Amino acid sequence: MGQKENIWFVEEIPPVDIIQIVKYAGAAGGFNPIHFDEKVAKDAGFPSVIAQGMLIMGMVSKIIVQYIPELSLQHFDSKFVHPVLAGEKLTVESFIVEEDSMRRTCRFVVENENGERKLEGSFIYKLE
């Protein structure tokens, strides 16, 4: 999958706990009970409550902006492949896909310790 020669950065994403999930729900205004009601989560087939895909995507954005010029982001997308459970140790890896004199396109993947894919997506930013 990943072309290792193009790898740009690898960073750990701190594990989320239920408090952070609820804090994000309040901050973002998203109150899908699947993120805080154990019964709803289990009825939908998950072992426990799951983190918002947007919480993890937001944590990825925090890492990305450390690597790119300020406010240079032009595009950012993510597919939520598998749900993230509280306590999971995650890593984000980013690869440079292409670039010209104006912008750079990158791909990223988020996986847990067992190599299970959680998020995958891309971002494009303006070069300085």
Next chain:
Amino acid sequence: MDLVGFKLDEKTYQIESSKIKEFADALGFENSIYQDIHFAKEKGYRNIVAPPTFPMAITLWGGYGFDYICEKLRLNPKRVLHAKQSFDYYGHFVAGDVVTLSGEVKNVVKKEKIDFLDVEIKFFNEKKEHVVTSNITIAQLKKGGS
């Protein structure tokens, strides 16, 4: 009902700086232009800046809340998941901005166990400049699906 082309009512929302800060804090940002007005002003911004995924908070607090979306799009709130998300940026928002947002269902894909809805939301500032487009793919799990 065919939902493609269905438009959500236009909404307006004023971005409070405490909402941006709360959002940035929840994602683990620290000492950044997203939290600290001194950092932001030093860099020449009018106020603290909305982080990249903040349009989701504008969406949910700005009138397209979870219950509203489920009701308008006839989704079962207990079996809804966020499958994909994308943002295209043409500018940025700072605290104090008044945002106008408008949404439209762009595509529906029906599968055996799951339906996917693509909702596009465009965000404009007070000058009617198009600042961000957000594309949300919502998955509706059907009965018996897992």
